[in-house]
Amino acid sequence: MTRKRTKQTAIEQLSQYRQKQARLQVLSTYSVGAGITVSRLNEDDQLQELHAKLRGLPSYMYLNKHELKLEQAANAYMTRYPAGIKAQKRAVPVNVMDDEYHELLQELRDKIQKVIAARGYEVRDDIDAVLDRLAEFQDLQADIQRLDFILERLQEYKPYEATLLRWIYIDGLDQNDLVEKLDVSESTIRRRIKKAEREYALLAR
Template sequence: MDETTVIEQLSNYKRIIARIKVLENYSVGAGITVSRLNQDDQLMELHRRLRGMPSYMYLSKREQELETAAHAYLDKYPSGIRAQLRAVPAGASDADDDKALRDLRAKIEKVIEARTGSKDGYEAVVERLSELQDLQAQRDQIDAALEALESYEPDYAKLLRAHYIDGRPWNESARELNVSRDVFYRWRKKAVSEYEKIAK
């Protein structure tokens, strides 16, 4: 990370926050928003609870057959629904396994359809959810770096917030910090350098 990247990252902070708000309110159908999918993934919570139990206690005979086929043909078990759908092979060497894999794909597609309201729109929802998670990670990284900087150089953190995040010109930022122009530019250079070291 260099000075230009630091300045760009801090200057984009408000845009990141605005985009997060837009994405959180994006409707995916049935009154569900992307933020709800992100925060309240009930299927994953149920899966976590069921994971500790033997599968014969909660799966039907047919579902146990699907589970057996999945274990035989899947080499990894991704957590995202889109990744799970991609992980299921299109076909199998055995006719029964082939049918089981098709059924498994159909069940995953039904979950996607139930969440999005349409089969066609699920990829758009997944993309928006991924973008939301990426932006939230960027926001959290900036917040954490500024908090860390504030813990040992509070004036530097205040300068970065005022000048880059809030977009105030140097004279307003300097007035807020009660420093001269020369001190402002000296601190700005040091603040960017310190932020750069923390945010690596």
């Protein structure tokens, strides 16, 4: 990817900040049922914390003999281990030739389904729609956190440029607003914006 294209991509992502934030707010109020919203589901999700704790330990320290077999089956047939629970369930193969592994993988899918039920997802019939929105919510959170992180790093050594980008892409000020706010010419504003975008793109690439 050329430097020009890299910069364009970085700025396009930054320009989507407000849209992503608005969509995140909309998703946060999406009702799962029983008074539970998507944002509440995300806050209550303890699987990632558990995975982080267990990742550093050998599996024999926390799995029994049968659970080790489940792990072996998963390792043999699963090519990826996604974070979202819906994606986790879909990642478990349905049809395998080995009868023993077929039963073990079915059991693994059933266990994931029990987690879904325990979280109250089954209070709605459209479980896929709920999980789609939860996955989108988590992806948007990650995107916004990354954009914030880049701006924070830019703020550490180019505070003016970082502030200028926040005014434009987060606060929604246009060039006329900035001309009035900073009491400078339009050409000066355009030049400073280009400089700020170049600095941002260098970090974001």
